[in-house]
Amino acid sequence: MKFLAEIFGELGGTLLFLKTIMTTLVNKKIRRSDVFTQIWSVIIASFPTTAMAGFFVGAIMTVQFALLMNEFGALGYLGGLSTSATVREIGPLLIAFMLSGKVGAFTSAELGTMRVTEQIDAIRCLGSDPLQEIIVPRFIGIVIASFFLLGFGLIMSIFGGMILGDIFAGVNFQEYLRHIPTVVNPVSILFGTVKCGSFAVVTATVSTYKGFTTTGGAKGVGKAVVSTSVMTMILIVLMDWFTSFIGDIVLQIARGYRS
Amino acid sequence: MIEFKGLIKKFGNRTVLNGLDLIIREGEIVFILGTSGTGKSVLLKNIVGLMRPDEGEIWIDGEEVSRFSEDQYFSIRKKCGMVFQQPALFDSLTVFENIAFGLRRHFRLSEREVTDRVQLALKLVNIQGVEQKRPTQMSYGMQKRVSLARTIALQPKILLFDEPTTGLDPITTTVINHLIQDLSKQLKSTSIVVSHDMNCALSIADRIVVLDKGQIEAIGTPDELKKSQHPLVRDFLAEVLSL
Numbered sequence: 001m002k003f004l005a006e007i008f009g010e011l012g013g014t015l016l017f018l019k020t021i022m023t024t025l026v027n028k029k030i031r032r033s034d035v036f037t038q039i040w041s042v043i044i045a046s047f048p049t050t051a052m053a054g055f056f057v058g059a060i061m062t063v064q065f066a067l068l069m070n071e072f073g074a075l076g077y078l079g080g081l082s083t084s085a086t087v088r089e090i091g092p093l094l095i096a097f098m099l100s101g102k103v104g105a106f107t108s109a110e111l112g113t114m115r116v117t118e119q120i121d122a123i124r125c126l127g128s129d130p131l132q133e134i135i136v137p138r139f140i141g142i143v144i145a146s147f148f149l150l151g152f153g154l155i156m157s158i159f160g161g162m163i164l165g166d167i168f169a170g171v172n173f174q175e176y177l178r179h180i181p182t183v184v185n186p187v188s189i190l191f192g193t194v195k196c197g198s199f200a201v202v203t204a205t206v207s208t209y210k211g212f213t214t215t216g217g218a219k220g221v222g223k224a225v226v227s228t229s230v231m232t233m234i235l236i237v238l239m240d241w242f243t244s245f246i247g248d249i250v251l252q253i254a255r256g257y258r259s
Numbered sequence: 260m261i262e263f264k265g266l267i268k269k270f271g272n273r274t275v276l277n278g279l280d281l282i283i284r285e286g287e288i289v290f291i292l293g294t295s296g297t298g299k300s301v302l303l304k305n306i307v308g309l310m311r312p313d314e315g316e317i318w319i320d321g322e323e324v325s326r327f328s329e330d331q332y333f334s335i336r337k338k339c340g341m342v343f344q345q346p347a348l349f350d351s352l353t354v355f356e357n358i359a360f361g362l363r364r365h366f367r368l369s370e371r372e373v374t375d376r377v378q379l380a381l382k383l384v385n386i387q388g389v390e391q392k393r394p395t396q397m398s399y400g401m402q403k404r405v406s407l408a409r410t411i412a413l414q415p416k417i418l419l420f421d422e423p424t425t426g427l428d429p430i431t432t433t434v435i436n437h438l439i440q441d442l443s444k445q446l447k448s449t450s451i452v453v454s455h456d457m458n459c460a461l462s463i464a465d466r467i468v469v470l471d472k473g474q475i476e477a478i479g480t481p482d483e484l485k486k487s488q489h490p491l492v493r494d495f496l497a498e499v500l501s502l
Contacts (some may be wrong), residue, residue, distance in 0.1 A: 019398055108437070117347060118343040118344065118345050118347040119344050119345065119347050119348070119349055119350075121304075121309050121341075122341075122343060122347040122348075122349075123307070123411075124307075124308075124309060124336070125307055125334055125336050125339075125340075125341045125361075126336075126360050126361035126364060126413075127333060127337060127364035127365040128360075128364045129329070176463065194426070
């Protein structure tokens with residue numbers, strides 16, 4: 001019972017913190033230079049890992065689809081199906097896990113250290129609002145950077161898929177790319193983008209919340225980082241299910257409206 | 260003038276400040292002494308609104324501030340400069356940017372004026388030529404001085420020091436203690452210093468307050484406290500008198 005109460009307490013705290021971030025974002029002036037600095041640092045921090053992971057996800061998806069499609073003699077659609085699955089589901093999920101592992105943990109540790117070394121109190125005493133000064137720029141930075149990383153990760157996944165498609169299934173680059181526009185429709189891209197955005201909001205909110213509310217010195221910072229990693233992973237998976245569920249409902253309504 | 264009326268602050272079941280009443284007059288240097296966990300730092304944080312009392316009132320220059328909103332506290336924080344227990348410098352900024360941080364947010368100054376005030380503050384704490392260094396490139400003692408410079412650059416009416424000499428060597432401790440005295444005189448500020456250092460308190464304080472279990476156990480001038488027979492005061496004095 002106590003465990004459940006703690007979970008709901010954490011969730012409630014996170015949602016209230018998101019509300020505070022939104023209020024600050026709307027009501028207070030956020031310096032553009034701070035936001036751009038954050039976007040840049042998130043992209044730089046996650047660029048190599050996203051590229052590598054994107055490449056291998058594309059490669060793995062291609063190998064898995066090639067095994068199945070070879071049996072049906074439909075290898076021509078390999079590029080289209082592999083890319084569609086990556087854009088809709090695996091790509092955003094992958095980027096979110098990358099972000100939560102690298103940027104989420106880093107943000108939480110950085111803010112936690114600022115909290116326990118009284119830097120956040122100092123910001124308040126020096127006439128500024130820590131939310132406006134350090135939280136909102138990080139929040140926007142993580143969310144916007146995730147879209148750039150998603151785009152880049154997807155390009156790398158297509159690249160990885162093309163190479164493995166050629167080596168593993170003998171599908172040349174032209175053939176691989178030919179069916180991508182046929183299978184990957186705007187709805188797939190919209191789904192992928194919405195998922196990416198919602199995962200980024202989860203990572204940004206949890207990491208800033210856990211960092212901002214850190215207590216208990218170095219041990220507290222360690223706890224905040226671990227808690228951020230666990231909480232973001234769980235919430236990302238839950239959000240994945242939720243966005244798919246809502247997406248299905250929206251699609252059904254759209255289809256009913258059209259017919 | 261700062262006045263605390265029946266101040267109570269609790270953390271869960273633990274009462275840290277237990278109905279504290281105290282008046283601090285304008286321009287005086289008051290040392291607050293006490294064993295760890297007696298609510299000394301909590302008292303300072305209540306003045307600048309980093310913590311809020313559960314009960315009681317805090318009056319600063321005729322205004323009851325304990326129920327102020329975060330925005331209303333802006334004007335209070337402008338007149339109360341706080342030096343934290345840790346240097347609390349922003350690692351990502353240079354020394355210059357650290358000191359300029361509060362100046363740019365509290366006042367509308369030109370860049371020339373900001374530079375002048377940063378340099379004056381660094382001169383007052385006896386360090387110069389470190390403007391472009393990052394806090395991580397400096398010793399702990401230097402960081403403490405920069406932290407002091409960041410606070411005094413705002414030229415506050417009230418200076419709050421939370422254990423300013425903790426973790427420093429005896430020589431730097433003496434330097435910082437003299438700085439507190441000199442700065443208080445030069446800026447004509449009211450200073451509240453939370454400390455464990457009875458020796459320093461006896462040499463520079465106008466009044467000393469000894470806290471225990473969230474209440475005032477003894478209060479008076481250094482000379483009055485030297486004559487006190489209160490066991491806690493005697494304990495604090497024992498170390499000094501044995502020197």
